[in-house]
Amino acid sequence: MLGEGLLKGLAETARNFAGSFVSKERLTTVQYPEQRIAPIEATRDFPFLVYDGDDWQAGMRCVACQICEKECPPKCIYIVKSTDKKPDYVGKPQFYPARFDIDISVCMSCQICVEVCPFEAIKMDTEFELSTTDRFGGLLFDREQLAKSNEYYHRIHPTEAEAVDAVLAGAKAKAEAKTTTAAIASAVRGAEIPAHPAGDGD
Amino acid sequence: MTLGAFIQEKNKPEGWNRPPAMKPDGDGELLEVAMGPHHPSTHGVFRMDVSLDGERVIRLKPVFGYLHRNHEKLAEGMSYLGSMPFTDRLDYICSLTNNWAYALAVEELTGQAVPERAEYLRVILGELTRIVNHASSIGFLIQEMGASGTPLMYAFKARENVLDLFEALTGARMMCNYMRFGGCRVDASPAWLEDTRKVVAGLPQFVDEFERLLTGNEILMARCQGIGILKPELAVNAGVTGPMLRASGVNYDIRKVDGYGIYNRFPFRVPLGEHWDVYDRFMIRLLEIRESIKILEQALKEIPTGTVMDSKAKIRGFRPKPGEAYGRIEAPKGELGFYLISDGGPNPYRYRVRPPSLINLTILEDMSLGQNVADVVLIFGSVDIVLGEVDR
Numbered sequence: 001m002l003g004e005g006l007l008k009g010l011a012e013t014a015r016n017f018a019g020s021f022v023s024k025e026r027l028t029t030v031q032y033p034e035q036r037i038a039p040i041e042a043t044r045d046f047p048f049l050v051y052d053g054d055d056w057q058a059g060m061r062c063v064a065c066q067i068c069e070k071e072c073p074p075k076c077i078y079i080v081k082s083t084d085k086k087p088d089y090v091g092k093p094q095f096y097p098a099r100f101d102i103d104i105s106v107c108m109s110c111q112i113c114v115e116v117c118p119f120e121a122i123k124m125d126t127e128f129e130l131s132t133t134d135r136f137g138g139l140l141f142d143r144e145q146l147a148k149s150n151e152y153y154h155r156i157h158p159t160e161a162e163a164v165d166a167v168l169a170g171a172k173a174k175a176e177a178k179t180t181t182a183a184i185a186s187a188v189r190g191a192e193i194p195a196h197p198a199g200d201g202d
Numbered sequence: 203m204t205l206g207a208f209i210q211e212k213n214k215p216e217g218w219n220r221p222p223a224m225k226p227d228g229d230g231e232l233l234e235v236a237m238g239p240h241h242p243s244t245h246g247v248f249r250m251d252v253s254l255d256g257e258r259v260i261r262l263k264p265v266f267g268y269l270h271r272n273h274e275k276l277a278e279g280m281s282y283l284g285s286m287p288f289t290d291r292l293d294y295i296c297s298l299t300n301n302w303a304y305a306l307a308v309e310e311l312t313g314q315a316v317p318e319r320a321e322y323l324r325v326i327l328g329e330l331t332r333i334v335n336h337a338s339s340i341g342f343l344i345q346e347m348g349a350s351g352t353p354l355m356y357a358f359k360a361r362e363n364v365l366d367l368f369e370a371l372t373g374a375r376m377m378c379n380y381m382r383f384g385g386c387r388v389d390a391s392p393a394w395l396e397d398t399r400k401v402v403a404g405l406p407q408f409v410d411e412f413e414r415l416l417t418g419n420e421i422l423m424a425r426c427q428g429i430g431i432l433k434p435e436l437a438v439n440a441g442v443t444g445p446m447l448r449a450s451g452v453n454y455d456i457r458k459v460d461g462y463g464i465y466n467r468f469p470f471r472v473p474l475g476e477h478w479d480v481y482d483r484f485m486i487r488l489l490e491i492r493e494s495i496k497i498l499e500q501a502l503k504e505i506p507t508g509t510v511m512d513s514k515a516k517i518r519g520f521r522p523k524p525g526e527a528y529g530r531i532e533a534p535k536g537e538l539g540f541y542l543i544s545d546g547g548p549n550p551y552r553y554r555v556r557p558p559s560l561i562n563l564t565i566l567e568d569m570s571l572g573q574n575v576a577d578v579v580l581i582f583g584s585v586d587i588v589l590g591e592v593d594r
Contacts, residue, residue: 002420003420004418005417005418005419005420005422005423006419006420006421008414008415008418008419009414009415009416009418009419011414012411012414013352013415028359028362040366040369040370041370042369042370042371042372042373042388043369043373043374044373044374071281071283071284071518073280073284073285073287073288108287108377109374109377110286110287110290110377110379111373111379112283112284112286112287112379115387115517116283116517116518124373
């Protein structure tokens with residue numbers, strides 16, 4: 001019969017229309033700023049710098065090795081290495097970034113910086129409501145704007161942050177054990193404590 | 203029909219590879235219309251310069267390049283890893299299959315092995331991508347027919363569930379950047395696999411609903427059947443691949459022919475068209491969704507435990523031996539290939555993409571000549587292109 005397929009299709013839309021009043025499953029849209037869907041844990045948008053403790057400058061994990069700057073595909077990271085050193089989480093003196101800028105308007109959220117970072121210092125944020133009317137400086141984030149605490153990291157990516165903490169704790173324990181054995185050995189031999197080799201960077 | 207039947211002969215007459223010249227019927231002048239580059243039906247910035255005799259198309263000249271981003275040259279100045287997120291942006295509906303093809307090419311260059319679990323994850327993600335692409339491409343096709351909204355929204359409802367899975371695993375809905383040379387970036391949790399099983403279990407219901415909505419529709423049949431016929435000889439000679447080629451009745455699916463990854467473990471059928479028209483291309487996509495669901499069910503049942511990344515694999519700072527490699531897959535739109543030449547440095551010496559969208563687009567004029575201008579939009583929609591891949 002001519003028109004049978006049409007009627008069948010209309011019945012389908014009618015079923016969906018009527019169903020949206022009774023079944024939550026058929027009502028798929030949310031009214032965005034008032035209603036929000038639950039965030040997905042693995043979601044990512046722009047990078048931020050993790051620091052331990054309360055002071056973002058003292059606790060900054062970044063050692064300005066500049067691997068992320070080199071690997072960033074759209075080249076949106078700009079780092080200036082410091083001239084002096086500060087102790088990192090194991091107490092070893094390390095450089096820190098005197099400047100660390102990310103141009104959020106250029107960043108494409110690929111998270112390659114996160115993957116290549118050997119110090120677990122840069123991670124992906126989930127903050128997406130970043131629109132601004134300032135078209136020049138508003139989306140160029142400096143290190144103070146980028147620094148976020150480890151607690152914040154735990155809040156947005158709990159599982160991932162647990163794993164990172166475990167890795168760092170392991171590295172710290174290893175470093176401490178090494179220092180103690182080295183100290184004992186040097187005390188026995190009366191030699192100086194050998195300096196640590198430089199970081200894992202290029 | 204097999205591929206061998208259409209091997210080109212020598213001594214073809216002059217102009218055999220050009221579409222037949224059309225002559226206007228009446229005495230009037232031809233009307234030249236530039237459709238695009240911002241025509242709503244052109245899937246992006248694409249222009250068709252059509253010459254019309256009344257409603258009939260006499261000439262059609264595709265104009266593209268508006269979205270050229272210098273992808274291939276950029277990749278030559280960047281490490282192998284650095285190009286991976288840019289491949290997401292080629293065909294932005296199917297970012298995971300783009301990742302896969304590029305990873306295959308680099309793996310062939312470096313000779314890295316891929317762990318079993320990663321292969322299964324790749325198949326699962328690749329087939330989910332195919333479902334997303336085919337569903338939305340059907341939605342867009344029907345939208346171009348004038349049914350704005352309804353079928354596309356049905357397709358997007360199913361797509362949304364799959365994109366949520368992508369986000370939960372890779373962190374991004376569309377620009378996934380997930381596959382790596384020698385495996386995948388992160389492992390899938392048991393909870394994710396369980397969610398995927400749930401979504402896949404709901405997919406047949408979606409396809410049934412979609413079919414009830416569309417396949418028997420008289421208006422759709424009247425508009426699609428007998429329109430935009432692409433002969434198998436021409437399709438093979440023009441290098442057309444993917445659902446377009448199979449809708450022309452040629453049995454050529456790289457998943458079967460090449461058996462890349464672990465596709466030879468999954469039994470699935472390759473649907474073929476009989477009438478070579480727009481309606482066949484629409485039906486082929488629906489049938490392929492059903493076959494993909496079968497592959498998915500099996501892959502989700504068999505997926506082994508283990509690592510997803512080869513322990514010897516390096517993601518940065520590696521220098522492949524001088525040589526060349528070509529990695530190709532059956533992407534949802536056709537054969538997607540990456541051709542790489544290494545000179546022993548950390549960057550590729552030459553990087554070339556074989557995009558299915560561009561090559562499938564080359565026969566647009568042949569299919570459109572003599573058709574009504576309103577049908578050209580439909581024929582164009584049935585090719586299923588993404589301008590990000592055409593222009594690169």
